[in-house]
Amino acid sequence: MFTRLIRHGRIATILLAATALLASCGQANTSGEERDTPTSGTIRISVDETYRPLMEAEIKVFESLYKKAHIIAEYKPEADCFKDLLNDSSRLIFVTRDFNEQETGYIKEKKIAPQSMLLAWDGVALITNHSNPDTILTMDQVRKIMDGTDSTQKRQIVFDNQNSSTVRYVLDSINKGKPLPSDVMAAKTNPEVVDYVAKLKNAIGVVGVSWISDPNDSTSIEFTNKVTVVKVRADYGSEFVKPYQAYIALGSYPLKRGLFFCLKEPYGGLGSGFATFLGSYEGQMIISKFRLFPARLNVVFREANIR
Numbered sequence: 154m155f156t157r158l159i160r161h162g163r164i165a166t167i168l169l170a171a172t173a174l175l176a177s178c179g180q181a182n183t184s185g186e187e188r189d190t191p192t193s194g195t196i197r198i199s200v201d202e203t204y205r206p207l208m209e210a211e212i213k214v215f216e217s218l219y220k221k222a223h224i225i226a227e228y229k230p231e232a233d234c235f236k237d238l239l240n241d242s243s244r245l246i247f248v249t250r251d252f253n254e255q256e257t258g259y260i261k262e263k264k265i266a267p268q269s270m271l272l273a274w275d276g277v278a279l280i281t282n283h284s285n286p287d288t289i290l291t292m293d294q295v296r297k298i299m300d301g302t303d304s305t306q307k308r309q310i311v312f313d314n315q316n317s318s319t320v321r322y323v324l325d326s327i328n329k330g331k332p333l334p335s336d337v338m339a340a341k342t343n344p345e346v347v348d349y350v351a352k353l354k355n356a357i358g359v360v361g362v363s364w365i366s367d368p369n370d371s372t373s374i375e376f377t378n379k380v381t382v383v384k385v386r387a388d389y390g391s392e393f394v395k396p397y398q399a400y401i402a403l404g405s406y407p408l409k410r411g412l413f414f415c416l417k418e419p420y421g422g423l424g425s426g427f428a429t430f431l432g433s434y435e436g437q438m439i440i441s442k443f444r445l446f447p448a449r450l451n452v453v454f455r456e457a458n459i460r
Contacts, residue, residue, distance in 0.1 A: 247414050
């Protein structure tokens with residue numbers, strides 16, 4: 154038995170209800186230059202590289218709907234996305250956390266109302282080599298692996314980047330501040346993590362679930378066949394599960410985090426328009442194809458036999 158999510162209706166998700174307010178109370182345009190609108194113009198955005206496959210698809214659809222809109226995305230570690238937002242290199246970023254208190258205060262000092270919202274729930278996947286028989290883990294075992302206290306098996310932990318959101322997630326949510334083992338490896342990109350694990354028997358990789366999914370196969374619930382996706386049991390759970398959408402939504406899969414947009418825009422421009430699109434029915438359906446669980450849709454669950 155497997156819990157399959159059934160999308161419930163074509164709802165109108167209202168994101169950025171304050172867009173009109175921003176447009177009216179934001180800074181006036183005194184430069185004489187033509188300003189972008191929610192559906193036209195050109196902007197640069199910064200995106201946590203974990204979400205590159207998803208964001209490339211979202212931008213492609215958005216620009217096909219709005220021919221005068223041009224979004225230039227740069228994909229980089231999460232920490233660099235926030236740097237871009239604060240130093241005005243980007244006005245819109247997509248990351249795995251909301252603004253913190255210091256960031257909110259800094260933006261308000263600029264007389265701009267910071268905007269943010271949860272768009273989806275994401276699963277952090279653990280992947281191993283096919284020849285590694287250790288493919289189910291309890292959360293207690295995961296914690297021991299990630300802080301280096303596990304003595305049952307020698308493993309090579311592989312992340313995408315030392316400044317990535319997956320590293321921060323493990324340090325904050327799993328290790329609770331404890332450092333990672335000294336021999337942890339950074340492979341630079343998520344595809345390199347997958348390739349590295351596929352070649353090394355004792356490797357365990359940490360990646361976002363969208364990098365091991367096939368968005369072109371809407372009928373398949375399985376992941377890439379290049380590596381094995383580890384089943385994990387929550388501390389108070391009764392079963393070992395992979396990061397399927399339903400398990401992420403219900404909390405049965407414990408390695409869960411959010412996908413947020415964070416916006417610093419002094420008027421209702423293209424940043425607001427694109428963020429609104431990702432919260433709309435169309436944007437949320439694209440999110441679902443990449444095996445994230447859309448946070449802005451009403452969803453019901455039904456039991457279904459998977460043959």
